[in-house]
Amino acid sequence: MCQDTLARGGERTLRCPHGHSFDIAKQGYATLVRGRVPHAGDSAEMIEARDDFLRAGHYRFIADAVIADVPPTSGLIVDAGAGPGWYLGRLLDRRPDALGLAVDVSKPALRRAARAHPRVAAVLADLWQPLPIADGSAEVIVNVFAPRNGAEFHRVLRPGGVLVVVTPAADHLREPITEHGLLTVDADKKERLTRTLGAHFTADHTASHRRRLDLTGDQMRTLIAMTPSARHVRLDELAPGAVTAAVDVTAFTRRDRPLPTPAADHGTDR
Template sequence: MIDGALPYLRCPNCERALRRDDRVLRCARGHSFDLARQGYADLTAGRLPHVGDTAAMIADRDTFLTRGHYDFIAEALATFVPGGLVVDAGVGTGRYLARVLDRAPAATGLGLDVSKPALRRAARAHPRAAAVLADVWRPLPIVDEAADAVLNVFAPRNGAEFRRILRPGGRLLVVTPAAGHLAELVDAYRLIGVDPEKDERVREALGEYFELEDVETRRRELDLTAEEVRTLIGMTPSARHREDGDTAAITTGAEVEIRLYNPV
């Protein structure tokens, strides 16, 4: 629900506080922002150069994640989140944020994404989670030092803004694919693999604003049916570059790195 996150939001135009007026959020200077019928708030101020994942990609992601294949990631994240405001930057369908909130009954969730199909699902993912249409690459519509934790799972990283919105003592949790992530699937279907320069790109994005405390590698063997293979491919960037075709059951390893950062 948007009301739980409202004290932490600010106007993207003038940075003033927002209040709710039925299905509209307003600031003291008169800027107004609609609440979509599906429950998310549009705080882009009309500036949205890209639209994120498509409805088809989000449908496949929801189907795949609902079967629990990546819940081991959410379970690992939840161990670092005791309470307060949890911002999920690149929230997608809201699955990870919802699982974290299940384990942190005192926490409030706020999910950001540029994909409207994703936010329609994220807005309903958990009763203590709000969803906001916002571009993670741009200044975030969140007040300074509001968040106790920022989650960033397979999503773009904005080091300066993540640092600004984290309170002193807050934590940034970044999940990226490890070198062996879905290697068997990538080889079998000639999919886009893990960027070999991924670690360097993460350092460039965050190194000025955060100190790395720890890195954990988590791996889970996935025994996937042909239909699960189809939905997994469909939810990834490879879906944009691959024509639909037959899929078959496969066993592959989901392997991720979870980085824990402290603000500097």
């Protein structure tokens, strides 16, 4: 991609001054990659389950924590790894002068993210590759349970901008992990976060947030269905129970001069 400015070239097309053209899907998102993306992201079933679980309000406390770390802004808020766009939508509700851009590699996610809020645009892009966003154009980047690319986040974020990252704490979802053998939280998560973002950002503060979720059997099925572990669990045999939801929310500021650059974080927290 030439990284030049895109403008509408028709109802369903974006074009740059050099003649590059990108289609806008009928569901409202634009695909800003050329060629085949090596991974398709979360499946339609996972996105449907996540959207249902989030809309039910179980993770509202996470959205509130993110909102608390985002300063008032009338600029662009980028949700890197937006999923169905629920967190970005809640954030825009509280920042009425801001615009939102949902970035994800999953087409089922973007179909929902494009409708998550009237001030959201949605684009298909690979977070592990150069992002189709102009240098210094974002006031805020939020990253909730998603891969992190420190070099690209630094390029996209304006000087003085804020990056807010949500990662699972060690005891996040400990009950279904123990009971059903779900994928566990990486024990080196904090060190990996520092390693992948520390060259480009300075951590201002980290806050831990926990809730006990008392879930019905149906809610437990939805919770597990939105994770990569769903294919390994008999979802018709789940009982109700208590679940610990525990996350760390870290606010970063952009370094003026990056340190030597590590590799992008290709992991996922879901």
